[in-house]
Amino acid sequence: MAKIILTGDRPTGRLHIGHYVGSLRERVKLQNSGEFDKIFIMIADAQALTDNADNPEKVRQNIIEVALDYLACGLDPEKSIIFIQSQIPQLCELSFYYMNLVTVSRLQRNPTVKAEIQARNFEASIPVGFFTYPISQAADITAFQATTVPVGEDQMPMIEQTREIVRKFNITYGEALTEPDILLPSNEACLRLPGLDGKAKMSKSLDNCIYLSETADEIKKKVMNMYTDPEHIRVADPGKIEGNTVFTYLDAFCQPEHFSKYLPDYNNLDELKAHYQRGGLGDVKVKKFLYAILMEYLEPIKKRRTEFEKDIPAVYKMLQEGTRKAEAVAAQTLAAVKDAMRINYFDDAALIAEQAKKFQNK
Secondary structure (H helix, E strand, C coil): CCCEEEEEECCCCCCEHHHHHHHHHHHHHHHHHCCCCEEEEEECHHHHCCCCCCCHHHHHHHHHHHHHHHHHHCCCCCCCEEEEHHHCHHHHHHHHHHHHHCCHHHHHHCHHHHHHHHHCCCCCCCCHHHHCHHHHHHHHHHHCCCCEEECCHHHHHHHHHHHHHHHHHHHHHCCCCCCCEEECCCCHHHCCCCCCCCCCCCCCCCCCCCECCCCHHHHHHHHHCCCCCCCCCCCCCCCCCCCCHHHHHHHHHCCCHHHHHHCCCCCCHHHHHHHHHHCCCCHHHHHHHHHHHHHHHHHHHHHHHHHHHHHHHHHHHHHHHHHHHHHHHHHHHHHHHHHHCCCCHHHCHHHHHHHHHHHHCC
8 A cells, every 4th residue: 555644734824833843844754754655735725714714815825825834844846745725626525425424423522623612712603614624634634545644642633533434434335545544743842832931832823933934033032032930030049841831842852962062061951951950050041042953943944935935936836736736636536435435427337327228128
């Protein structure tokens, strides 16, 4: 069986470092590993419209922002198929068929859906499109026969629902769909990078994130204002690393070689943490260290993005070509699904001959 990846992002704004450590960095590694036969990367604009239906221009304008961030991070259209979700009509048709395989109560029990509904204050009035987006996501994944879906741990219930739909379909109609496996980030700190303010999740709406395309001055200002240990008032005070956002980010980004470059007084992160915990190490010094590390990652990304920004028509052409390739694959899957469901009326020569013979013999 071919090894195929499907992953993507909602175009609701520029991508931030939470996206980078949670998915983008890993996608580039997977793309360049040679282990996968195909990699599909989707800009999920249709999904973004489920809670931005009154502001489609926001989604429209951010298509190019996401595409630029993809290219700047190293995603290569020669190796990965980058496409726009809404331009693949087969996904809507697959969603329609899958809706018959999922109950309302099962959707209501999905932890990710429940959390997202609460976060968006949809409890009183849930848009149907938003409520059913686990089904749409199953269509996205199965349309490309994805075997692997790299996501954060908060998306695990969504992938499990896709697996349930695949099993139900294959049992009911016959083997036509591939059941995907989930791939989590290898670094535990990358599973769910917190916001700069210490809140549980980095979020554009909360303005507690660092964007990949921000200037050095903007990033420095945000790092120096990051949440640490509120009880670590004086340098001599012992500090806590648990719940300390700066150290969580160091867990996600710091490598052993960074100490010889930027903080040679320490050999590794464990030594730095131990000094902070016993007292005598100020927040400013640790934040400057984090800033230096972040800029090592982000400066090359920003430089590449600036180059791609010089030819926006070429970026749209890349998206159009990727979408064309993706639609061809989705069309094959839809044909297999309709064949399994016995609704391929015009393609079934045996059915037509059988019906003709039946009525000729009347």
